[in-house]
Amino acid sequence: MILGKKPVKQSPRRFAPEVIEKIKEEIERLLKAKFIRTSRYAEWISNVVPVIKKNGKLRVCIDFRDLNTATPKDEYPMPIAETMIDVVAGNEIMSLLDGYSGYNQIYITANDVSKIAFRCRGALSVYEWVMMPFGLKNAGATYQREMNLIFHNLIGKFVQVYIDDIIVGSKQKEDHLCHLKLAFERMRKHGLKMNPLKCAFGVTAGEFLGFVIHQKGIEVDKNKTKAIMETNPPSNKKELQSLLGKVNFLRRFISNLSGKTKVFSPLLRLKREQEFQWNEEHQKAFEEIKEYLAHPPVLAPLSKGKRLKLYISASDSTIAGMLA
Known part of the structure; x- marks a missing residue:
């Protein structure tokens, strides 16, 4: 904990009766799995945030914002996703594995269990996590550290691990x-x-970290391009930032992306009181990006010992490079 931070016990929130019933069912499942236990002397108490999944079932998420604010950041280095994808592509055959119950396979230190408590209004008690839940500030770094320790001498040979993938x-x-x-x-x-x-x-072939990988190389996941193709023109700065976030995820597949998106820069610099105006120039740039993503290239994996050429392109405002 960061020095000077006092424990916070969030006021309980209200939920509809039908939501309470689903929360009860999920808590019973977590108790049975021994992921949580009843808490008697909770130090920090957070609220339940119920999230309904596509299959109609409920996921119990916790509002750990207060606790996360008081938690120092774990600076453990995470793997670079693009590097991992490059390594995985080119395999003749592969198996894709997914960790069971996400982070719930790692025990919480005994001294910290009372800090990771939560409650829900109604006939439910206060509970605390025995196993690490999703939503904690350092959960990803903690899980990655454990995976690296488990597979340390296999990673880079024939195993790649990104958190629970x-x-x-x-x-x-x-x-x-x-x-x-x-x-x-x-x-x-x-x-x-x-x-x-x-x-x-x-x-x-299989999907890994948002891309399709196979022996011949790396392809764009069609769901990623579909999300961009079906996006309506943005009507405010926040929507534009969201759109560019989706586009930037696929930046490796779009030639001269910085040049194609330069026209949006003035809109991103708008202040709150300034008017957002999407004009024909912006729409033309957006259509050009969509046209490029309609038939994206397949990126070939690197071959050991093969000579590479560095291609460079520059204009008055942008510069780009590519190894091939």
Whole structure:
């Protein structure tokens, strides 16, 4: 905890009776799984934030904003997603694994359990997390550290791990069962569980970190391009920032993206009292980006020992480069 920060006990929120019933069901599931337990002397208390999933079931999220504000940041370095994707692409065969129940496989330190308590108005008690929940400031860094410790000498050879997403990839098909065996032996040793419903074994292509990877290279996930294609022209600065965030995620596939989006810069610099005006020039630039994404290129994986050429392009306002 950051020195000087006093514990906060959030006032309970109100929910509709039908929501309370779903919260009760989810809490009973968490109790049965021993992810949480009843709390008697909670130091910090946060509120439940119920989120209804697509299948109609409820996910119990917690409003940890007060606790996160008082928590120092864990500076553990996270993997660079683009580098991992480059490494994974080019495998002849792969298996994509997903950790069971997300972060709930890591125990909370005994001294910190009373800080991670939550409550809900009604007949429900105050509970505290025994296993690490989603939403804590340093949950991602903590999980990544544990995964790196578990797979330390396999990562970079035939295993790649990004938090709870694991890929076992093999350049030669005949090596894959051996690689899977080594990975599962390591998981069994450390009690790490996977979700079989979200795993894919022995595939030649799969989705990883928002991209489609296979032996020939890296492709854009069609759902990502669809989200851009179906976006209406932005009517305010916030909507423009959201749109450019989606576009920037696919920046590797769009030639001279900085040049194509330069026209939006004045809109991004608008102050709150200034009027947002989307004109024909902005729409033309947006249509150009959509046209480019209608047939995006396939990025080929690097081949060890192959000579690369550096291509550079520059104008009065932008500069770009590419290794190929």
